[in-house]
Amino acid sequence: MATTWRQSRRVQRTLVTLAIFVCGAAWAGWTQLHQQQPASQPAVKSSTQTVSTGQAADALTTLPVKGRAPMTGYARTAFGPGWATVGGCDMREHILGRDLTGATYRSATDCTVLSGTLRDPYTDKTIPFTRGTGTSDAVQIDHVVAIGNAWQTGAQALTPAERTKLYNDPLELLAVDGPTNEQKGDGDAATWLPPNTAYRCRYVARQVAVKQAYHLWVTQAEHDAIQRVLATCPGQQLPTVN
Numbered sequence: 001m002a003t004t005w006r007q008s009r010r011v012q013r014t015l016v017t018l019a020i021f022v023c024g025a026a027w028a029g030w031t032q033l034h035q036q037q038p039a040s041q042p043a044v045k046s047s048t049q050t051v052s053t054g055q056a057a058d059a060l061t062t063l064p065v066k067g068r069a070p071m072t073g074y075a076r077t078a079f080g081p082g083w084a085t086v087g088g089c090d091m092r093e094h095i096l097g098r099d100l101t102g103a104t105y106r107s108a109t110d111c112t113v114l115s116g117t118l119r120d121p122y123t124d125k126t127i128p129f130t131r132g133t134g135t136s137d138a139v140q141i142d143h144v145v146a147i148g149n150a151w152q153t154g155a156q157a158l159t160p161a162e163r164t165k166l167y168n169d170p171l172e173l174l175a176v177d178g179p180t181n182e183q184k185g186d187g188d189a190a191t192w193l194p195p196n197t198a199y200r201c202r203y204v205a206r207q208v209a210v211k212q213a214y215h216l217w218v219t220q221a222e223h224d225a226i227q228r229v230l231a232t233c234p235g236q237q238l239p240t241v242n
Contacts, residue, residue: 037041054233054234055236056230059238060230064217064218065217065218065220069152076147079163079164084164084168091110091168093191094170095173096141096175097111099118100116100129116128116129117178119124120196121199121203122181123175123180123196124175139178140175140182142173143167144171144203145211146188147167147179154191166183169210169213171210188219193229200229202236202239203229205227206239209239
């Protein structure tokens with residue numbers, strides 16, 4: 001009986017030692033596994049994905065972020081009677097003369113543009129312009145900050161004189177491809193950007209410059225869309241008035 005008891009005790013000690021060894025090995029393996037697999041933690045996106053720098057990005061931070069106001073009371077006539085006359089020529093002709101190459105005029109004393117060629121910033125297409133019924137609309141003058149968008153982001157609070165100035169400001173105006181301009185409509189940067197991706201940085205920088213000049217705001221979606229574009233072009237400057 002004593003021999004059997006001693007054998008039983010040896011077996012028990014062996015089993016206990018084996019159990020301790022197995023538990024220790026399991027604990028070490030579990031610790032190593034979790035040290036080597038931090039991927040179980042939620043992934044953190046790099047903050048550089050939406051970081052934008054430069055004059056345009058700095059100006060964007062100064063714009064208030066608010067919800068879109070209703071279109072109540074909106075009409076084109078709220079921005080004046082149309083193109084202002086400057087130096088005997090309306091603003092459409094001034095912008096055509098500025099943006100077209102090889103522009104020809106009705107006469108030496110008449111600034112009406114008869115023809116020219118546009119390198120369209122929105123599509124990067126070369127578009128011939130010839131004044132006339134059925135041809136003039138090939139090139140249109142776009143309000144970079146759409147007038148409807150301006151109305152919904154602060155222009156309602158401007159005076160009639162300020163809205164007329166906004167409507168005719170060369171900073172706000174670009175000669176562009178007519179059909180593309182019509183597709184844009186009253187879209188902001190969150191809903192429409194030029195198909196020509198190479199121009200998008202300058203486009204949103206121009207929008208920021210106009211909104212800053214006329215104390216307009218941006219919606220959150222608009223702000224985020226502009227910020228994403230500017231993140232692709234560090235150092236983007238604001239356009240100068242021309």
